[in-house]
Amino acid sequence: RSRRGARGVTTTEFDLPVWRRGDCSLAVTEPARREFEAFALPYSPPGRVESAPLVDVGHGTKEDVQRVAEELDVVEGVSGDLSDDADLSDTVVLASTDSPADGRFVHRMEKYGYAVDAGAAGFIFYNHRDGQLPPTGALRFGREAEIPAVGVSKESGEWLREYADRDGRVTLSVDAATDPGTGTNTTGVLGPETNDEVVVLAHHDAHDVAEGALDNGCGVATLVAAARVLADLDLDSRVRLATVGAEEVGLLGSTAVATGLDLESVRAVVNVDGAGRYRTLRAFTHGTDAFADVLDDVSDRANRPIAVEDVLHPYSDHWPFLRRGAPATQLHSVTPDRGRGWGHTTADTRDKADSRNIREHGMLTALLVQELAARDVPRPDDDALRETLADAGMRPGMEAADVWPAHWD
Structure with missing residues (x-):
């Protein structure tokens, strides 16, 4: 500390909802049975989604969610500007980490939020970069989220996209817990x-x-x-x-x-x-x-x-x-x-x-x-x-x- 010249160096605690991961599983159940490696995403609640329809929403933007809902004929009376009536109830939504090339960066939490708002039962976030690397990242800021969610690699994501195109179904299970805890900050002055x-x-x-x-x-x-x-x-x-x-x-x-x-x-x-x-x-x-x-x-x-x-x-x-x-x-x-x-x-x-x-x-x-x-x-x-x-x-x-x-x- 003295070499850096900082004085008054202190470490303090703050309240932090601590999320702890347990077991996680993801498997396609139709049109074939196949398991995939997955990571539960931080603040995912525990839960199991059994043999639910898998829908691919591409980049996961609000427009993407609306488009897929319309293609599935589950939106009634919606026209013009994007509304809150997009309905993907009881599905598992599959979204990429990538963002539209001609638009802004779309954050993971936005994509998850759109899926939740559309009534999805589960969420799968797949990496758009090679290397068998499932992505991670919090679903909500400072609180447990609404529906189970996992990250999978690009390679797994490509398979899941193909299964979604074939009216596939998946079973998704997450074991996790969120409990009160603390975090720390360290400060000093120069x-x-x-x-x-x-x-x-x-x-x-x-x-x-x-x-x-x-x-x-x-x-x-x-x-x-x-x-x-x-x-x-x-x-x-x-x-x-x-x-x-x-x-x-x-x-x-x-x-x-x-x-x-x-x-x-x-x-x-x-x-x-x-x-x-x-x-x-x-x-x-x-x-x-x-x-x-x-x-x-x-x-x-x-x-x-x-x-x-x-x-x-x-x-x-x-x-x-x-x-x-x-x-x-x-x-x-x-x-x-x-x-x-x-x-x-x-x-x-x-x-x-x-x-x-x-x-x-x-x-x-x-x-x-x-x-x-x-x-x-x-x-x-x-x-x-x-x-x-x-x-x-x-x-x-x-x-x-x-x-x-x-x-x-």
């Missing part, structure tokens, strides 16, 4: 004792199926690298460093930090989730255009590229701060392909990490934080955030995922 501060955080939790080296071990390592640089820099305001738990299951650790601070005193938030994974740093501005100018200045100063994107989403640890009025940016990496890559699979292991990327992204993070400690960034407007998300077509998905803020209604 720089002068001022009334205002910059918050820099990275989530230290990962899914239980792998090491979580990329998601988000690289992010935590990037934060530590940045802290070592910051300890030797002149800072105009205090910097609060935090590693937080339970991002993967509901942003619960970051919510505990956000609710415990006076956010009026928070100049800016830097969410290090995805940085350090690949060569080029990428930053999401999350509705605050002023971040782009700061990031461009850091890029010029360091003579290193930073890909700045005007992206706004609610699925990482910036969100508890942003929705409470603190400007927040997320540091990620330019990825070879769209999607999570090795993340959320058993292949998210340490050999995928490159220390050179972590060092460079740590240095860039430190320079960004130094700039934000000295420069004013406008605070986000709640109505503007709502309108931006709605205009981007995010509202239906966020409502299906149960993350649309209630006060925005």
Whole structure:
């Protein structure tokens, strides 16, 4: 701790609904009997679905669910815009991890929510990438979900798609439990004792199926690298460093930090989730255009590229701060392909990490934080955030995922 220059380092607990996996099974029962390897998805409830019709909803968007329901002739009186009358009652819905090439990234929780809203009895999430890698990921934020759900590999998914096309049926069983528990956050501070501060955080939790080296071990390592640089820099305001738990299951650790601070005193938030994974740093501005100018200045100063994107989403640890009025940016990496890559699979292991990327992204993070400690960034407007998300077509998905803020209604 002293080498990094951090002081006041403390670890605190927060309430966490702890999900524990048990046995899981998936088998096609018609037109043939065949078993498939599957992982239960976090917050799946225990349950068994017996020989239910299997329906393939492709990318799992709301439009996909409506289209499949119409093809099955189970929607009555629906025309024009997508309605809430799509009915896939008592089926098991099969959806890909992929998103439409001409559209935005559609989160897993949105796809699950659409299936639940359509009355499905079960949900199967299949990877769109090769390698016998079933995906994982929470179904709901911080609570047990409604219907049993599992992840399967691309290879299994291709077989299941074929069986769905042949009016196949599946039996799905999940043994799991969700009980009260706790998670932990660790925080410390650098720089002068001022009334205002910059918050820099990275989530230290990962899914239980792998090491979580990329998601988000690289992010935590990037934060530590940045802290070592910051300890030797002149800072105009205090910097609060935090590693937080339970991002993967509901942003619960970051919510505990956000609710415990006076956010009026928070100049800016830097969410290090995805940085350090690949060569080029990428930053999401999350509705605050002023971040782009700061990031461009850091890029010029360091003579290193930073890909700045005007992206706004609610699925990482910036969100508890942003929705409470603190400007927040997320540091990620330019990825070879769209999607999570090795993340959320058993292949998210340490050999995928490159220390050179972590060092460079740590240095860039430190320079960004130094700039934000000295420069004013406008605070986000709640109505503007709502309108931006709605205009981007995010509202239906966020409502299906149960993350649309209630006060925005």
